[in-house]
Amino acid sequence: MLTIENLLVKQEHHQILNLPAASLVSGELIAVLGPNGAGKSSLIKTICGEWSASQGQIYLHGKSLEYWHRQRLAKHLGVLPQASQLSFPFKAQEVVAIGATPLSLNIREINHAVQKWMQATDTWQFADRLYTSLSGGERQRVQLARVLLQLSQAELAPLLLLDEPTSAQDLGQQHQLLNLVKSLCQENGFAVISILHDLNQASRYADKVWLLHQGELIAQGSPPQVLKPETVMKIWGYQPELFFNRHGQQILV
Amino acid sequence: MSYAKYLPASLHGWRRSIWLMMVMLLLVTVLLSIMLGPMTLPAKQSLLSILDKFFGSELSQLNAFQTAIIWELRWPRTLLAIFIGALLALCGAVTQGLFRNPLADPGIIGVSSGAGLGAAIAIVLLPASLSYLTTPVAAFLGGLITTLLVYRLAQSQNGGTSVLILLLAGVAVAAFSGAIIGFMTYIANDMALRELTLWGMGTLNGANNTSIWLSAMTCLCLLLFYQTQAPALNAFLLGEAEARHLGINVEKLKLQLIVVSAIGIGIAVSATGIIGFISLVVPHLVRMTMGPDHRLLLLLSALTGAVLLLIADIGARVLLAPAELPVGLVTALIGAPFFAFLLIQQRKRLSTL
Structure with missing residues (x-):
């Protein structure tokens, strides 16, 4: 592929x-x-x-990456960066929900998907804590949950x-x-x-x-x-x- | 296409009532703004006078002089305060998002000074008969050039923006425009000099139909535009690369935000002069209570900005009555200590830069 x-x-x-x-x-x-x-x-x-x-x-x-439509590519290609600089006090679950930006989900579906992927990445227990207060490893797993949510509507x-x-x-x-x-x-x-x-x-x-x-x-x-x-x-x-x-x-x- | 993702997120607990609270607060402040000043008018009669104006009734027992004070002096000023306050707070919130930095206020990083410089040049050098047009345009251009310059300067290797360079760039721009404005003052004629001086301190005194309509329309357009960009702005806070991976056209978004915010600041500065700290304080207060989600932050910042500038203007009229303080001095008196408080709060993080 x-x-x-x-x-x-x-x-x-x-x-x-x-x-x-x-x-x-x-x-x-x-x-x-x-x-x-x-x-x-x-x-x-x-x-x-x-x-x-x-x-x-x-x-x-089979299609050169240059020719992929921006939003369609986002649904099929997810990137987990090594470290993310985020200096605004989002809650962990809000960070994960940002993963839904390229998707067409309603609020209930987003909440449901956030919970699903946070549980899968073992981060659901600190869903309401501020991202900025999490340890490096916890942040990385929250980011992983975000990326997995982003890929959840891939065709x-x-x-x-x-x-x-x-x-x-x-x-x-x-x-x-x-x-x-x-x-x-x-x-x-x-x-x-x-x-x-x-x-x-x-x-x-x-x-x-x-x-x-x-x-x-x-x-x-x-x-x-x-x-x-x-x-x-x-x-x-x-x-x-x-x-x-x-x-x-x-x-x- | 669903519009749901542009709407504010649902809220829980006491936060549910925030909209109602803010609108009530705004209405109360508007009433206070109508009542208070060198001559205090009775609350009930002022309220009735507002009803008379909008519903054509004749309930109010204010005399012609008092009615004139309300409708000739205080009402235009109140409207201008609402729109400029909202505009400043909105542009502040977006600038902070754009720089991914809660300290990146248009006033502190020099955008307002740049816009001020443009406006000062227009006031002194261009014909006064065209000033309603030339001043906003020059202020916009000044603001735009400064934003682009500062953004370019502060961009660091890893894609973030450096706070240190941002703040120093602000110092440089403020010094430069201070010098040029000083020169303009030196060569200005008497009329331009008076306008320049008053306007430099920030005042809502010059409220007229043109400035009210212009700021109202700008405020509305910016609010609508920013709100459609709210999800993208949220993604942008994660980092530029991350936003790009989420399918956002980052270069286009940045350019749009820079230009649109420069328009906002330009219009605000040309209407009232430089009113500092509203754009810094308001988004902070909203983030502290409601979180940084832009879908909520933008609208609430606009409302809070309107309320805060109205309160500051009431203060400007009442504190030294019958004399009047420029409102920019009042906001600086409130805002500068708040900025110091932010610095203390973030001292640990900032000192590592």
């Missing part, structure tokens, strides 16, 4: 991203991995249209871009959040591209890994194919030990 062709992003004559070909299908969860400065955030920003590519095309459901399979969704969460919440995302892929046909840092989390949840290094997509494929100890050594500069759990999944330590 998402196809990237010959993508080249430059800023001030400096190449920051080069993706000859990449694609994903509905139901797939892609983990974007790579060291700092590899171009992971640039990739997300380019796909969602915040940055424009100097060359190449990105197609969503085609929606694409969800997550920029380090687990960075501010504690361990339990990281897994809860990734489980939620995983189930959206499996049950609702979402396609997800998520920047992750933990290689084992990527192995556990992602269907595929895109490995970026210095702006180049140097490997893509299933996690065990891509995340070999020698690749990790080459890119991150440390030699991991490889274990296998009882399900035969690999663990890098």
